[in-house]
Amino acid sequence: MNTLLLHCRPGFENEACAEISDHAARVEATGYARAKPNSAYAEFVFSESDGAHRLMRGVRFSRLIFPRQWAQGQWLDLPETDRIGVLLEELKAYPVFGSVWLEVFDTNDGKELSNFCRKFEAPLRKALEKSGRLKDGGNGPRLLLTFKSGREVFLGFADAENSAMWPGGVPRLKFPRQAPSRSTLKLEEAWHHFIPRDQWDQRLAPGMTAVDLGASPGGWTWQLVNREIEVMAVDNGPMNEALLETGLVGHYRADGFAFRPKRSVDWMVCDIVEKPAKNAALLETWIGEGLCREAVVNLKLPMKQRYTEVKRLLERIADGLAERGVKANIGCKQLYHDREEVTCHLRRL
Ligand SMILES: C[S@@+](CC[C@H](N)C(=O)[O-])C[C@H]1O[C@@H](n2cnc3c(N)ncnc32)[C@H](O)[C@@H]1O
Structure with a gap:
């Protein structure tokens, strides 16, 4: 769980890396930032196991400029069937969560995966509640599952009060019909x-x-x-x-x-x-x-x-x-x- 995942606008991965490296240096957490161009995410891999936790505690998420969402955790490969079973097994090492969001990156692949996430969310939520991993409305952290494909997920979490206001940091705002421009x-x-x-x-x-x-x-x-x-x-x-x-x-x-x-x-x-x-x-x-x-x-x-x-x-x-x-x-x-x-x-x- 020593990786910090950061969502960002595609094309701004280097900015997210530079910004988070700045903050890591400030809280004296060591590690390195990495990103692929236009992937819409960056990662900071900490050398100490409590690095991500220390950084998230020492930085207000709302003060970050380029990252749209963040989560500490790790990547997990999922099988074609019984994804929920594998997730539950892995989550045994995690705290009890107060909420869960399924997220995707802001790319075309991400958009296609949104449908999968919508279908997957209800059975997953049910299984998490049944196993005691999710106490909805409780004060545990927010479970943030970011899917890169149906077979790859970042299993992460963040304090609900110190992370994005909307899944993936993408606001759900309705365009007012009477407004004269989209801006x-x-x-x-x-x-x-x-x-x-x-x-x-x-x-x-x-x-x-x-x-x-x-x-x-x-x-x-x-x-x-x-x-x-x-x-x-x-x-x-x-x-x-x-x-x-x-x-x-x-x-x-x-x-x-x-x-x-x-x-x-x-x-x-x-x-x-x-x-x-x-x-x-x-x-x-x-x-x-x-x-x-x-x-x-x-x-x-x-x-x-x-x-x-x-x-x-x-x-x-x-x-x-x-x-x-x-x-x-x-x-x-x-x-x-x-x-x-x-x-x-x-x-x-
Ligand atoms: C992006 S548009 C603004 C859109 C507007 N905020 C909206 O929501 O409909 C930029 C505007 O700045 C105006 N503009 C550019 N230079 C200006 C200046 N020096 N003084 C005043 N307006 C200027 C342009 O005429 C243009 O209408």
Whole structure:
């Protein structure tokens, strides 16, 4: 059980390796990271048997940028028949679980395996309960079974409070039919990731004010309006008519990098595709000058050294705010709906 499995977006395996190696060094756990290109996962193999446990205890999963899910455990070969029998035998060495998720990687093979997982889940759950390995709703860790094929599974587990919110880290969000663009889901996912659900009513409350930079056609503005937040939508491009008719949206044809609200607002969101350093500086200015209380901004990723570059930009924002004497929480995640970018969230304290 000395391997840590990390799910990630296909093509970002090296970033997951670099990031987890950084954390392993920080908690003084030794081992090595490995990954195959476009496999949508990476592994860290620890040299000590308690390495994975120590790392998971020393790192908040929600603070990781590239990994979408993690589990400590090992690979297991399964037979063609009686897979459940083999799994139960192996699980004798594991703790009693409080929940179970069947997961696949974000690849075409993974998508095909989802059907198999759906069929396999009910009989497996029944057998786990009968054998006493699963006490649903109990406070044991979450059993995470990641299938690479019908014959190969990663038998892993993680603390349910310190791992992904959704199986495989893939959110189940429904596209709102009235929203004018698909990127609407990006902002919704960011809120799920960065704001605990029980704080939404307080931090995304009706009557609040927001600035949406690069707002056209209005997918992000739609999310804000849906929570009855008043929006200044800044973009030279057109805004969706129905949104303008709500009376909650003012359209400003201006440069998002020069725009400043007359009074400070609760939220600033920015989906402008620009050099990441420019968006990072914008974020620092808005939070640093108190122009907004919270912000969600996309950072486009460079071609190479993507983890190193994101880390450098986050450090630069943190240093800039510290120089101004401003305290803020800084979060960053490659969300499921992000492609060649990551999403940053800042909250002024
Ligand atoms: C990815 S789109 C935004 C999509 C939008 N968030 C949505 O959900 O519908 C990026 C937008 O940024 C705008 N844009 C690019 N540079 C800008 C700038 N300097 N100031 C304001 N808007 C800008 C573009 O016109 C484009 O509409």
